Amino acid sequence: MDKMPKWADVVLIPLISLFLAALLSALVILGIGEDPVAAVKLMVDGALGSTYGWGYTLYYATNFMFTGLAVAIAAHAGLFNIGGEGQAMLGGLGVALVCLLIPWPHWTLALVFAALGAGLFGAAWAAIPAYLQAKRGSHIVITTIMFNFIAAAVLNYVLVNLLRPEGSMDPATERFPEAVHLPSLHELLAPIGIEFSKSAPANVSLLVAVGACLFVWLLIWRTPLGYEIRSLGKSEPGARYAGISSVRTIMIAMLISGALAGMMAVNNVMGEAERLVLNATEGAGFIGIAVALMGRNHPFGVFLAAILFGFLYQGGAELALWTSIPRELIVVIQALVILFTGALDNMVRMPLERIFLAMRKGQN
Amino acid sequence: MDFLTIIQLLDSTVRLATPLLLACLAGLFSERAGIFDIGLEGKMLMAAFFSAAVAAATGNVWLGLLAGIGSSLLLAGLHGVASITFRGNQLISGVAINFLAAGMTVLIAQDWFQQGGRTPSLIGGGRFTPFDLPFAESLSGVPVLGPVYSELLSGHSILVYIAFLAVPATWWVLFRTRFGLRLRAVGENPAAVDTAGVSVVGLRYAAVMICGLLCGIAGAYLATALQAGFVKDMTAGRGFIALAALIFAKWRPWHAMGACLLFGLLQAIALRFQNIELGGITIPVQAMDALPYVLTVVILAGFVGKAIPPRAGGEPYVKER
Amino acid sequence: EPALIFDLGGKFDKSFNEAAHGGAQRWAEETGQSYREVELQSEAQREQALRRFAEAGANPIVMVGFAFADALGQVAADYPDTKFTIIDMVVEGDNVRSVVFNEHEGSYLVGMMAAMASKSNTVGFIGGMDIPLIRKFACGYAEGVKAANPDAKVISNMTGTTPAAWNDPVKGSELTKAQISQGADVIYAAAGGTGVGVLQTAADEGILSIGVDSNQNHLHPGKVLTSMTKNVGNAVFEAFTDGADMETGFSVMGLSNGGVGYAMDEHNAPLISAEMQAAVDEAAAKIASGEIKVHDYMSDDSCPALSF
């Protein structure tokens, strides 16, 4: 007998946690002498009030879908992949190499191969921690943290010493050729008569991200491989009993996870910046953790949570632009969301369970 | 490299190893008690800010130190509530605390000082000043040992000496006191401690609070001794390097000191030299930056002795049948 | 309403960005009008900030730092009615004004002062990110040092290769200690926020330092020999003043038009002898008139006075 209904676990708890996080965030805004209502209004206005705002919200959401899915799929295998940031950085390198080294005739082809390149590089960056976890039991949380730092160093080296164009002062690659320019939502929607902001960076990668959500959903809940991943995540001895190779499954789950994180680069590197800069990921790999926690590791939940965080991100940028509230406010909000949905969920769950138990006793 | 350069390099190693060492010992207490802590970074950062802020406001560095420790203890308490009382995921709690510190420090700094997330530069009594060991001046003339004593050993801030004294103290507490025995036991098998009539929760909170205390000193050192004020993100990953050192040291105090000195040396080298020529090959500075992390992965991979964490580490304690 | 975008160092870096901030503040005080500003958190936000201000109708938009060049190149054409000013870099465009400075000239002057103030005949240079622009500072400085004292030695270090190098006071401090141990007793920091660490450590260790961009003499009174001022504030002030109908194109700010110089005030007055000041002022006049030609590293990517 469960202590409470499933919907309470899946919907009610995250919502209450989110509410608590929002409440505390409001207190923080009050604490720095600003008006939380005005701040929220500005955020909503800036992030959702125009197609320009939506364009940025969806652009960020695209990033977070990829990294959130990456965290989620690893979590299904019982692994905490904190390495999304590093994997996404390397994914950027993959995209840059694909876009710069090969003269693509059309963006569609470039997109496919850039996604492959990003996935490959991201997966490769996840492969070593995955292998060490699977074969040697090295704690993947620590190894992926270490690999984030190593990725930053590698990218730094590559951008400064190898890919920086002659005579440029920026540690960044040169601009990708015009041919690999991905159509933005403006360009996609104009033919069907929808006016979408021209300057917002949301682009066709959004569709790729939505596709990835669907793919992960099918994979996890509808394929034998997903079944194996979930089984391993729930019980390692069980997996051994069922003939599910933990090494193989950990490797596959982490490779997919790394590939998804890496594919974020299609959006931010190829779709937006159109060149690879330092710190292109802007912490999206870490936000993936919050997104997956919020979304309860379900692709649909990840989709919704990614949009929520896209909103927070764009809203936060607007705050920084138009008020004296620093952008770090969203880091605080993000921290509170992770704290309440991830680490303190028992604080919500325990009393809730008691309430449901009492309600059931009352009925009997 | 001449003798003086080497002394200088080691001198800077000591300075740079100090925050690592304090944070590493902090992690050691927490993890030995079975509470994983990837929030060392956040606690240090918070402490760095509050120590600098209070030192700037009062002009008294000791008050700053206290404030830094207090803020770090607050975050440690939060980690305790999440991972001990509510049996939450310790790793996630640590991640949240890191973000919380990264955001709150800048937010508060901006609110208080309007300097884009910094504190004003600390002057005079707002900073820890070098602390000269006895006879440092008069012995500096003695060949070899003179410079070693007066340049390398003497002239650091008092917190440096505290950090290095904390090593034998940690060893002594862990292995020679009742508290230490219980603390180690609770990290290995909390049920054994519980059935022996000792409070698991109490012990773990104590460990987490000691962790907070040491992280607080580490943060205060960064902002009020190593530098003169807070700038955002000034911990720059030191909490993670400390974590790496902790694994490298396999959770043992003396080894922790060795690991921190090694990583401090790597930082010192990376700070002073951009690219290093070694027998014809150039080692890029990025390689030096990444080396502590690479070494940690190698250790974790078990190629150089296996790092076995405390057995109950990371697991919330639930009484079971 | 004009807008100002700071680079990653942040507007209170006590140096480059702060100088720009000062100019904007001066404009706001003198005209009683307001302006918009934003500090970036990451590389990726440059374009967003530019577009957002342009969308919101800010005009002109001023950005400080060479790193905006690429983003501006993308954005400028999309907003033909908006005027942009970029500092430290040249960007083509009908609606873009590019302002660059002859930092080598100012650096030459402070180099002379360093050489004259040095007792050990060894002076130091600590640069921020290792890019041609900073080498330009270093090269001019070295030439100035040699001009005042041909036997003097110049030790030069760069802080790093990424924008993080602008904001790493610890590294600045460590490099300062290293240079001191090599005998330097005057150190010139051209490193943005990193310079804060340089000046601090120099003051702690009892040697002289030279500030950059803003007048940094007040940071450690009596310990900062002088500052190489780069009148970024003026550039911002002018752009704001010119407003929406400013003249676009390319403008060079040097010694002759007050774009660069060295700072004198009550904080460093005791450090500068009349003789030093006379020598420097003479050189300044000669440079302005073209009699002395200071080598510009960026003209041929080489430096006769210093090797990197």
Place this chain on the structure above:
Amino acid sequence: MTAPAIELKGISKAFGPVQANKDISISVAPGTIHGIIGENGAGKSTLMSILYGFYKADKGEVWIKGKRTAIPDSQAAIAAGIGMVFQHFKLVENFTVLENIVLGAEDSGMLMPSLRRARKELKALEEEYELFVDPDARIDEIGVGAQQRVEILKALYRKAEILILDEPTGVLTPSEADQLFRILDRLRAEGKTIILITHKLREIMEYTDTVSVMRRGQMTATVKTAETSPEHLAELMVGRKVLLRVDKVPARPGAPILEIENLRVVDSAGVERVKGIDLTVRAGEIVGIAGVAGNGQSELLEVLGGMRPGTGSIKLHGTPLPLQGNGSDAAARRDARIGHVPEDRQREGLIMDFHAWENVAFGYHRDPAYRNGVLMNNAALRADTEAKMQKFDVRPPDPWLAAKSFSGGNQQKIVVAREIERNPDLLLVGQPTRGVDIGAIEFIHKQIVALRDQGKAILLVSVELEEILSLADRVAVMFDGMIMGERPADQTDEKELGLMMAGVAGEAA
């Protein structure tokens, strides 16, 4: 009359929806051994953990030596003179014996003097009670018997007057168990009071003075041991007459199905667990492996089930099966038509958070019957589950219920249904009825016998001698990784097997 050493009055305790103890009262006289028996999950351990302050009762009072005593935590229990040896030892594995003993009972803040005093005291205790252990050995270096002695020493070091032992003999050989009871006798002679939880009626009959029976959270009876019989106790335990023997016709063994030769297993710590076993299981017979837990039976079953590597040879229908590397995993064993009911259904046999229908595919999830192209055919799987639930009388027959929501017996039925309905040539069965009530036991036993009667081979591992004797046709006894001997089930008895389990080899093997 002296006051009872312990008196519990009206103790109740619920874990969420599970009422583990309901209004329980007992009283135990000082200087006696009091037994507590009851089925798995009856609430015995819960009750004792409450007495020891490990759990807090929802309701009820505890009286010690005639005084009402609040026991909010173990500290209070220890202060009241209560010591407890848990079913799963509570020792710090990488500490020494001495450190484990002083842990929580140190004299002062300094460790060294405490250790010195404990060393002296330990000597005295050892001699007094014959509780020998090396004080400087690490716990993970000593055997379970010695670990148990450490637990008892821990209690005595804390001056316990009342000693609770929860299933102490489950992990001991018969001779170790005898030694334990000699120690208990001595303690009783000293006036100490002992509470003994056990499943073994023999131990109750031989060593206790009084005995209480628990059923479904309630105390159903407390009687003087001298005035009762095993049959009567069994009846009290389950609420009806118990049929100990399984109904079955004599086996008609056919061709060998499984042939094991010189099988060896080394565990991850490098310890050899199975040391060269030869065994044959024929079609139409049930071979039972008896032995005290931890003598290599689990490893034997696991290597056959493809859960761990081994060396030597195993053949199925004469075809060798690989023991390492490719083709040696559990999936390959299933392909070879080997079914496996694992020892631990909750850790291995089921994913507790999965729905019943997902668990029915567990291990067979790549079966084409459950496939629909690259995707899984969940509808077919659910239909199949419903059929299996009907046939095996799983209650409630709801495929959508999570495995953890079924009771132990019904969980086991799901596992058994999954494995037996595959109609395997060889069925490996580990502890099929552990934690399962008597009704389900009968059902599961019947299914196993039916499979045998279809001419399939069955290898049964159980620590319950009774189960082995009633279900198996042939019994092999394992001790220390080796087979001590084989007997036809109807030509041996518990006594002979018990000797072999203690390492005394039988005559002809």
